Amino acid sequence: MKAFEANFDGLVGPTHNYSGLSFGNVASQSNGAHASNPKLAALQGLQKMKALHDMGMVQGVLAPQERPDLFTLRRLGFTGSDADVLAQAAKEAPRILAACCSASSMWTANAATVSPSADTSDGKVHFTPANLTNKFHRSIEHETTGRILQATFADQNYFAHHPALPGVEHFGDEGAANHTRFCHGYGEQGVEFFVFGRSAFGSRYPEPKNCPEPKICLEPKKYPARHTLEASQAVARLHGLSDRHVVYAQQHPDVIDAGVFHNDVIAVGNRDTLFCHEQAFLNQAAVKQQLTEAMGGHFNIIEVPANHVSVEDAVQSYLFNSQLLSLPNGRTLLVIPEECKSNERVWSYLSELVNGSSPIDELKVFDLKQSMSNGGGPACLRLRVAMNEAELAAFNPATRMSDKLFTTLNDWVERHYRDRIVDADLADPQLLIESRTALDELTQILQLGSVYPFQRV
Numbered sequence: 001m002k003a004f005e006a007n008f009d010g011l012v013g014p015t016h017n018y019s020g021l022s023f024g025n026v027a028s029q030s031n032g033a034h035a036s037n038p039k040l041a042a043l044q045g046l047q048k049m050k051a052l053h054d055m056g057m058v059q060g061v062l063a064p065q066e067r068p069d070l071f072t073l074r075r076l077g078f079t080g081s082d083a084d085v086l087a088q089a090a091k092e093a094p095r096i097l098a099a100c101c102s103a104s105s106m107w108t109a110n111a112a113t114v115s116p117s118a119d120t121s122d123g124k125v126h127f128t129p130a131n132l133t134n135k136f137h138r139s140i141e142h143e144t145t146g147r148i149l150q151a152t153f154a155d156q157n158y159f160a161h162h163p164a165l166p167g168v169e170h171f172g173d174e175g176a177a178n179h180t181r182f183c184h185g186y187g188e189q190g191v192e193f194f195v196f197g198r199s200a201f202g203s204r205y206p207e208p209k210n211c212p213e214p215k216i217c218l219e220p221k222k223y224p225a226r227h228t229l230e231a232s233q234a235v236a237r238l239h240g241l242s243d244r245h246v247v248y249a250q251q252h253p254d255v256i257d258a259g260v261f262h263n264d265v266i267a268v269g270n271r272d273t274l275f276c277h278e279q280a281f282l283n284q285a286a287v288k289q290q291l292t293e294a295m296g297g298h299f300n301i302i303e304v305p306a307n308h309v310s311v312e313d314a315v316q317s318y319l320f321n322s323q324l325l326s327l328p329n330g331r332t333l334l335v336i337p338e339e340c341k342s343n344e345r346v347w348s349y350l351s352e353l354v355n356g357s358s359p360i361d362e363l364k365v366f367d368l369k370q371s372m373s374n375g376g377g378p379a380c381l382r383l384r385v386a387m388n389e390a391e392l393a394a395f396n397p398a399t400r401m402s403d404k405l406f407t408t409l410n411d412w413v414e415r416h417y418r419d420r421i422v423d424a425d426l427a428d429p430q431l432l433i434e435s436r437t438a439l440d441e442l443t444q445i446l447q448l449g450s451v452y453p454f455q456r457v
């Protein structure tokens with residue numbers, strides 16, 4: 001049976017704003033307090049989805065979340081009417097209000113870890129929503145994410161859904177941003193590559209299997225390592241992956257300290273190719289060897305040297321937060337953000353790469369500035385789901401990008417979204433009403449049922 005890689009992009013929610021919520025994410029920290037443009041953000045995202053659809057890729061849409069999150073605010077002790085809750089939170093705890101208004105679910109690379117059916121013991125596609133424990137504003141995503149994924153991949157004959165891992169730092173899980181699946185063909189047994197930032201239980205315990213670093217004691221000094229080895233191992237167990245086809249690697253702590261808060265800021269992979277910076281992993285030589293062996297010796301590694309592109313340039317340009325795509329016409333495309341073009345060193349490296357003999361044939365540049373200003377590039381905005389023909393026929397067709405859905409969603413954004421949000425707007429009860437009205441209509445467009453808390457009371 002033929003198999004495909006589908007990309008499910010997160011639709012940007014109506015409250016998209018810059019609140020400087022992500023310590024360790026340079027863009028988020030430096031753009032806090034700037035005015036955002038949710039309408040433009042959503043339209044920029046839709047343009048990318050439509051472009052991939054036009055190239056013949058399978059493209060899906062994942063719905064955003066209900067924000068402001070009144071249910072979390074009430075859980076934290078704010079009371080009264082919706083307007084009272086917002087007013088009290090704005091006065092007494094504006095940072096908590098901002099966290100409860102973030103549209104961060106747009107970065108669906110953090111929505112879940114997905115294992116295709118060719119890799120799992122029961123032959124189903126497995127999904128585990130990421131608990132995102134390291135950031136409060138993201139830790140409140142996984143329940144609704146789980147419901148959206150179940151409404152998108154509902155058929156239990158093909159799709160298996162797990163709850164998020166326990167919500168404590170020991171099992172900090174950031175989902176597919178730290179997970180790459182390599183394969184020779186999308187429908188064949190693949191190699192799942194899990195990248196973590198630290199080990200929660202330390203080196204007193206036996207060395208984990210398939211882990212190139214003997215004593216996992218190194219940790220970043222400045223910024224948090226969000227994702228643990230133990231989380232990755234739990235996901236591999238839940239998905240029924242075989243040890244022989246799993247490789248674990250630790251992110252280099254120094255690059256986390258340089259602003260690489262997820263591995264997808266410094267590495268991207270597709271099929272039998274890994275495109276990464278030479279300083280991405282601890283013990284990088286061993287990581288490369290393990291991956292090559294697990295892939296049966298047929299594996300391409302494009303390793304970018306620091307003297308061409310520094311880690312700082314990678315973080316500034318999001319070179320590696322690109323989408324490495326195998327197009328239906330057989331060519332390999334790298335989808336990059338505009339920031340790569342404006343960085344001279346990155347652009348000259350990329351120009352040489354596509355003109356040379358590398359496996360990458362073409363570049364496509366997108367303006368994703370609204371998302372980039374919060375540290376989310378092309379790869380952050382998508383969750384990959386490799387599916388065979390039967391699975392493709394089984395997922396919710398209303399979530400699949402088409403010319404018609406593109407027109408419908410553009411119109412929906414134009415009607416419901418604001419073109420400017422600053423901090424003071426987050427407490428506006430009208431924004432809550434607008435957001436819920438928009439999402440209620442969206443669940444009908446995408447045929448999701450009642451996935452939002454406000455629809456379930």
Ligand SMILES: NCCC[C@H](NC(=O)CCC(=O)O)C(=O)O
Nearest residue numbers: 018019020021022028104107380
């Ligand atoms: N994969 C990209 C994720 C980016 C995301 N940024 C944020 O949540 C910033 C939100 C703000 O600062 O308003 C994060 O750091 O997890």
